[in-house]
Amino acid sequence: MSDRSFGSELPSIEVRPPGPASRALARRLAAVESRNVTYADDAWPVFWESARGANVRDADGNLYLDLTGAFGVALLGHGHPAVREAVRSQAEALVHGMGDVHPPAVKVRLMERLRDAMPWKGARTVLSTTGSEAVETALKTAALATGRTGVLAFQGAYHGLTLGSLAVTDRPLFRAPFSPRLYPGVAFAPFPDPTRDGAGAATGSLEAVHAALERGAPNGDPIGAVIVEPVQGRAGARVAPDGFMSRLSSLARGAGALVIADEVFTGLGRCGAMLASERVGLTPDLVCLGKALGGGIPISACIGRGPVMDAWPESGGEAIHTSTFLGHPLGCAAALAVLDTVESEGVAGRAKRLGGTLVASLRRSLSGLRCVRDVRGLGLMIGIELGEDDDRTPRAGAAARVARAALEEGVLVLPAGEHGHVVELTPPVELSEEQLAFGVRTLARAVREAA
Ligand SMILES: Cc1ncc(COP(=O)(O)O)c(C=O)c1O
Missing domain, CATH: 3.40.640.10 (Type I PLP-dependent aspartate aminotransferase-like (Major domain))
Structure with missing residues (x-):
């Protein structure tokens, strides 16, 4: 991977995340930070070293597709x-x-x-x-x-x-x-x-x-x-x-x-x-x-x-x-x-179009899954709501399970909603067609297997 393409790459996972470097950093962090701040266990989190566009690289050299935009901050892409x-x-x-x-x-x-x-x-x-x-x-x-x-x-x-x-x-x-x-x-x-x-x-x-x-x-x-x-x-x-x-x-x-x-x-x-x-x-x-x-x-x-x-x-x-x-x-x-x-760069128009494509594509890939109650959004603020079979009860904690499964495959998303039942996507506007398709495929698999 050349540095020139860092930003528009598909994920590449060298070592199962979190790898040894991330886990070592988590141990050191736990010794110095208030214990309320950063949640860590065997499968979470990864420590970031660099980022461009829609890509993030972690301390173990794993390369991710960031569909969180880092809490929505990287709307233009990381390091524009x-x-x-x-x-x-x-x-x-x-x-x-x-x-x-x-x-x-x-x-x-x-x-x-x-x-x-x-x-x-x-x-x-x-x-x-x-x-x-x-x-x-x-x-x-x-x-x-x-x-x-x-x-x-x-x-x-x-x-x-x-x-x-x-x-x-x-x-x-x-x-x-x-x-x-x-x-x-x-x-x-x-x-x-x-x-x-x-x-x-x-x-x-x-x-x-x-x-x-x-x-x-x-x-x-x-x-x-x-x-x-x-x-x-x-x-x-x-x-x-x-x-x-x-x-x-x-x-x-x-x-x-x-x-x-x-x-x-x-x-x-x-x-x-x-x-x-x-x-x-x-x-x-x-x-x-x-x-x-x-x-x-x-x-x-x-x-x-x-x-x-x-x-x-x-x-x-x-x-x-x-x-x-x-x-x-x-x-x-x-x-x-x-x-x-x-x-x-006409970011608003691009976000509107890209968001429309992303929602439509997620709806297609997730259709037929009983636990998916709604795929919705406005522009590049998108949620996949997960519910129990009764069609009323939120599937509590399911979004975190999806986020973990997606992380293993190199896609970053976050759980949202009071019950942790919504997978939230707030990606950068710099998302290539290949990245979008990869993200949708990975999320569909993660929802099917982990929600
Ligand atoms: C709508 C909204 N308002 C305010 C805040 C607070 O911003 P900050 O975390 O930068 O204090 C957030 C953070 O997520 C937010 O989503």
Whole structure:
């Protein structure tokens, strides 16, 4: 294999993963990292050494096809040349600036670019480093702009794990140990799931939304923000029925609440449009971006309509919401390269087409398998939902079994869904026809044998 083709290769497994080098690293890691962070056993994980395009190479020399895009970050492919060049030349000039005091010049260019990419004129941005922080910014902004701290979020939502974002994340595993620390002014409405709830899914959910907007949060706080993922990512690529998001936007607006689109996972072309909101009919006041924004360099953004963002008081010398790495030059330079590439390489259109092909091909290969309840997605956010024979019960833990079986054959996917019953695919847009076909064949076999 030449290095030139690294990125567009099919998998090549030299030693059964995890090989000896990965297993040795897992032992060393277990001795130094908090035991909560990296799960390891005889069959998981592999340690990455290098990556390009849709390929990852591990410490044992195994070469994988990455259909995770590394949590969706590598939308353009791992180590996209434009991102590497932008980071290299920025690092020559300025590695770190003083975000909110003496800002790096490149920060201005990025924020102008983000303003122009938004659906409204005069957008303003607060930069940060992680998706969770962008969500924190959006929640604070909405509270300032409306004077109401209550939030409406959705069952199954994932918005991050910092205390503010965890309060609007709906996963008992993550919440339970910290429940006394979580803000209680959050109402959770059902996310409409036609696979589970049939044709009435949207109506039931909108009724719950309406009631919560009228009544306020469980602790009585009036609701000032509705936060929603245009497609629920970590819940397993859950796509709401047509028309739901536009009705949600109208209900929120009618009740004087702001709409926060958490596009950390869905944004920047992954779902077939610059913002997935456009495709699903959501009309946000605030947009959160992260993951793919830096092409692998950590950077995130909360972008809002000008008048909404102007609820923040003018700085009198101290910003009341900032952080050391706000507007980090390497992140800003990388994000500019990503935004340019998303536009110049028509990433949204390609993601839409490739996602359509991938879903159709998975449906064909998985048809007839009783445990496959649904193959769905929007653009390159795709889920294979696995269920028990009764057609109602999620097949708990099945997606992890599929992910392990696929790993052995050199294909990386992740489990998603509250019950670990959805195999999630969020691949790079740089996926060749051969890679796509290989991925589908391998997944079909893994689902048949391991689910
Ligand atoms: C929709 C969504 N919002 C927020 C986050 C949190 O981002 P981060 O892990 O960068 O804090 C995630 C992460 O998966 C996400 O999927």
